[in-house]
Amino acid sequence: MKTIIKALLAPCMSVAAALVLAACGPSTLDFRNAEVVNGKIFRAGADKPYSGNLTNAPARAAIVGRKDYAAYHQTLSNVYSSLGILADIYTAVAMCNVHVEHGVLDGKAVCRATADQLLSDEMSFDKGALDGRIRTYFPRNGSKLAAEAQFDNGVLDGDMTMYGPESGRKILQMSFKQGKVHGKQEIVDDETGKLVFREGPGRRRARPLFTWHRPAGVPRQDGRRDQGRHRGKLRRLLRQAPRSPRVEDGQAAR
Numbered sequence: 001m002k003t004i005i006k007a008l009l010a011p012c013m014s015v016a017a018a019l020v021l022a023a024c025g026p027s028t029l030d031f032r033n034a035e036v037v038n039g040k041i042f043r044a045g046a047d048k049p050y051s052g053n054l055t056n057a058p059a060r061a062a063i064v065g066r067k068d069y070a071a072y073h074q075t076l077s078n079v080y081s082s083l084g085i086l087a088d089i090y091t092a093v094a095m096c097n098v099h100v101e102h103g104v105l106d107g108k109a110v111c112r113a114t115a116d117q118l119l120s121d122e123m124s125f126d127k128g129a130l131d132g133r134i135r136t137y138f139p140r141n142g143s144k145l146a147a148e149a150q151f152d153n154g155v156l157d158g159d160m161t162m163y164g165p166e167s168g169r170k171i172l173q174m175s176f177k178q179g180k181v182h183g184k185q186e187i188v189d190d191e192t193g194k195l196v197f198r199e200g201p202g203r204r205r206a207r208p209l210f211t212w213h214r215p216a217g218v219p220r221q222d223g224r225r226d227q228g229r230h231r232g233k234l235r236r237l238l239r240q241a242p243r244s245p246r247v248e249d250g251q252a253a254r
Helices: 002-024 059-064 067-083 220-239
Strands: 028-030 034-037 040-043 052-058 094-101 104-113 119-126 132-138 144-152 155-163 170-177 185-188 195-200 209-212
Touching: 052 059, 059 067, 059 094, 059 104, 059 119, 067 144, 067 155, 067 170, 067 185, 067 195, 094 119, 144 170
Parallel strands: 028 052
Antiparallel strands: 034 040, 052 094, 094 104, 104 119, 119 132, 132 144, 144 155, 155 170, 170 185, 185 195, 195 209
16 A cells, blocks of 8 residues: 555655755746846846846847956957958847846856857856956857957956957967956968967067068058058057956946
């Protein structure tokens, strides 16, 4: 008799255990049912900041408008502009899933292009600040890697690399130290792989080393005439990226 009762109760116990585990797991909140108050994310109508998984958050609101993201985004824009590349990047229109703790972004974030869910961006946060590796992809090009960089508590710190959409070669290599450009910087042409720009400390000279090469498609005479102008433009573009200040908890989302 006991055996029969145990057999009858077994499915019920399994269902109960599953319900208990689900209740103990992190909650999920669609961004459409959330509200942002003073930089903190709340479930609509709730009194306490939300903790759990936030889904379908527009990258334009959750990522692009952030102060710590600005330096990374501006560097991408400047380099593509200097090389005449129309980058197929969809961060501004992507939708993101990200973990939230006490109302601020905290944990891994994955963003995908809205139409077909192709991978657009990956990054991580620590108590509201970008921290760790950030990667941006070309969604329409098989989600090939477009750029990657390292953040430390809301500022660029470490290497940053950009890749050409056609060749996949490294078109930018540079590094940051606590939000400031640090060390050697190199830009190469995506089509030819030839060096276009180099700046970095020289061994025997206090002034930075600079090398310029005529990009593909630029006539030789135009290259000579515009060499100084082009050199200055690249130098200014690389230094235009704003220094992103460390982000406080209240700046996690807008």
